[in-house]
Amino acid sequence: MGQLAGKTALVTGASRGIGRDIAVRLAEEGASVLCVATNEALLREVVGAIEGKGGKAAFAVADVSRPADADSVVEKVVKDWGKLDILVNNAGITRDNLLMRMKDEEFDRVLEVNLKGAFNLCRAAARPMMKQRAGRIVNISSVVGMVGNPGQANYAASKGGLIAMTKSVARELGSRGITANCVCPGFIDTEMTQKLTEDQRKALAGTIALGRLGKTSDVSGVVAFLAGPGADYVTGQDIVVDGGMTM
Secondary structure, eight states: OOTTTTOEEEEESTTSHHHHHHHHHHHHTTOEEEEEESOHHHHHHHHHHHHHTTOEEEEEEOOTTSHHHHHHHHHHHHHHHSOOOEEEEOOOOOOOOOGGGOOHHHHHHHHIIIIIHHHHHHHHHHHHHHHHTOEEEEEEOOTHHHHOOTTOHHHHHHHHHHHHHHHHHHHHHGGGTEEEEEEEEOSBOSTTGGGSOHHHHHHHHTTSTTSSOBOHHHHHHHHHHHHSGGGTTOOSOEEEESTTTTO
């Protein structure tokens, strides 16, 4: 039995990359996982992978930037499985551009998904978690939200805002037995970074103390810890998973 046996979890942005690995990892630890994203075909594949390993999972297609969608997926977990123990807000997008060239839509859409989306889910999840006087909220931010990055004023704003919001959520809900923490990945080997040339990857690795890009499992392992019993007294924290790049 895993450390999350009997728990239920909701993971957004679960169709690929870090979110997919988080969903699989929580299921391996024994949780029943609702995988949420906008791509149904990829969601079916993730659920199939989890069930193929003996885990329990379901999926829901939703746009987290819509409050009604956020309410709906939380209601689905509670209706189908009786409770919501773990919320992981991983859904995120990029619309990179230099400040002088960035369109309003590029700025607004990134904030709508990355920050407002997480807010929508936290708000929806707070009610059942407060009722049961227990819950874990893990928000996936980024080191870009801490140190900035050229061409990503919108992304940095959304991820920095997510760190600040998480601390407020932790203070508001702590007395009800609910923890809220951020995980801030650095450069992780996903579809996004795989587009880099070999020379670019080597140059990037040279800025990291451990000398390599991170793996999705490096992030999902920290999320599993924060969702588990070992993190009972950890809240309001931003845990950096970047191989020492920003230290």
